[in-house]
Amino acid sequence: MGTIRDIAKKAGVSISTVSLVLNNKGYVKPETRQKIINAIQELNYKPSRSARKLATRTNGNIGFIIWESHFYEVEMFYSQVFLGMEYAARRSDSYILLTTVKEEFDPKTDLPRFLKYNDVDGVALAGRVPHELALYLENERIPFVLVDYNIPGKKYNSVQIDNYNGANSAVQHLIESGRRRIGFVGGTFFHSSIKERYRGFKECIEHYQIMDADQIARYTFVEDTETSPAIGEKGISSLLKNDQKPDAVFCCNDTTAMGVIKELHKRQIKIPDDIAVVGFDDIPNAAYSAPRLTTVKVPKLVLGKEAFNLLNEVIENPLEPPQTRIIATTLVKRESTGVEE
């Protein structure tokens, strides 16, 4: 491989000059630059990352932390977010170190090793994470951003999905296609994103005045657990106990919607003829379920990319006030609402 010194010798210049062209700094005479570039190519030279990082006193690494349980789940949501960050990182010279933390988290013993050994310039926290971890990062003044999550009562840098408007557009779509008794099925509001989706649902209905407060309440099913198909099954079963069956259901996410669909099948209730179903997320399965699921698509790669950009800004400029970046969603119309595009 060789070192910068070999290049300098071969090109007949000093290592300072080589370093300048390596980093595209200062002004180097074109011929000199060319000689150096040639030498680099001939010797297939790659600068040592460690040496460079040592000299510049940076790490060039970014941490990506996710709940362990999310990694065991079926949904690929956070893998996609990671991939979005990784894509963005490819254009920089940083690497992303991915690791998990457990639900029960104590900074004293459970700190990811890149934090313990100070090997990252900043951290992205994906989805729900232990609050102790965020507090630790805040105290240690380690730059970080939350992705698709926020912590009540705290103002941190974060990248969020536009849950409110996403839900709003989904419900509007239902109303416009003639639905008048629209139910909601969801998991714990501990995730603010789900709370926001509910708000989007509720306010859209209020805006169009198709149901009164009492009806909304009767057509709302929320269980205080992590979302799952099981919630969907229970939820729709519960809504069906109303005297008048709902003619549409907005589910807090696709996973839940899958449960709803399963239960409706079981009861031989036709989708979308009897009841339309809408999800949120656009998981891979949504396009392949029977019927194919209308859903609010969350651009996960964009989420990751924005998280990367924001994090780097925070690293550059740690003293700026925290900001929130909102990522827009798009409604994907499929069979489950009967108006596939």
Add this chain to the structure above:
Amino acid sequence: MGTIRDIAKKAGVSISTVSLVLNNKGYVKPETRQKIINAIQELNYKPSRSARKLATRTNGNIGFIIWESHFYEVEMFYSQVFLGMEYAARRSDSYILLTTVKEEFDPKTDLPRFLKYNDVDGVALAGRVPHELALYLENERIPFVLVDYNIPGKKYNSVQIDNYNGANSAVQHLIESGRRRIGFVGGTFFHSSIKERYRGFKECIEHYQIMDADQIARYTFVEDTETSPAIGEKGISSLLKNDQKPDAVFCCNDTTAMGVIKELHKRQIKIPDDIAVVGFDDIPNAAYSAPRLTTVKVPKLVLGKEAFNLLNEVIENPLEPPQTRIIATTLVKRESTGVEE
């Protein structure tokens, strides 16, 4: 944070001695060691990774490469393998750099940046990967291991699932529970693991002599594409055209089995009463499908851990002949074969 020099000063020793205790090398008088340890704790000192890596001329990083399409798929298989590696890495001082490559791959333009810049000591290739990539690594003498894949005609270091015995035990289980016309549904044999599963299936049937070669052929459905539920649906539909319906199906993986189950439901064929179904992998869904799926469990975390261990051995000892490590599977009996444990 401070540097090693601050510790030396505080403890009243030289930096050499601090380095010795940091690395647990040589012999340091207990009192001296204690003084140093105290200083480290008081100053909350963390050695600089870059400086250490520069001095030792190592990277301390390992690359993990996976097909991009695998990342978009529903299955979490390789995420789990990655997690197994990450767990193992936690006990060492290395980081794992995860990235993807596209299906059409040209080393000249598509090389992961950690290879381009020489930032890893070795690489794990997870699942099917471009052969050009493996050849590149071989030529460049970069240590690598294949995980759950191998390249025909090449002898590389690899960690493999015991597909043959896994399939064998699954089919044996079917035979022992009285099944006599056992079908096979699978995707492309390009993946040697699927070929091996088929071999395990076939040889088990031959061993028990429950079907002759002709029958085996008639009850085998293989489509030369990547596995998917769609293959399962098509496959079982095809097998059902036999005069005598099969009374069991061994699917090349759970994803395929899900398609089989779906199609059987549609045709109102009872599982396991009419037809028993077995999968392979034990994806999260397998335990929640209706009926719950009997399957061959692949210990993904172990796979990752062994890959990490083997890779490190290869890095230490690059000249050893390539080895293959086989990871055992276990049969998980559930409703779909009627003998849940």
Add this chain to the structure above:
DNA sequence: CTGAAAGCGCTTACAG
């Protein structure tokens, strides 16, 4: 058992 010194391969003022 411990210290002084050289070296790892870069970057970055500072001269000129």
Add this chain to the structure above:
DNA sequence: CTGAAAGCGCTTACAG
């Protein structure tokens, strides 16, 4: 426009 020199924070023979 380019070079000499110091420095980043470690490790590692080598003395003693």
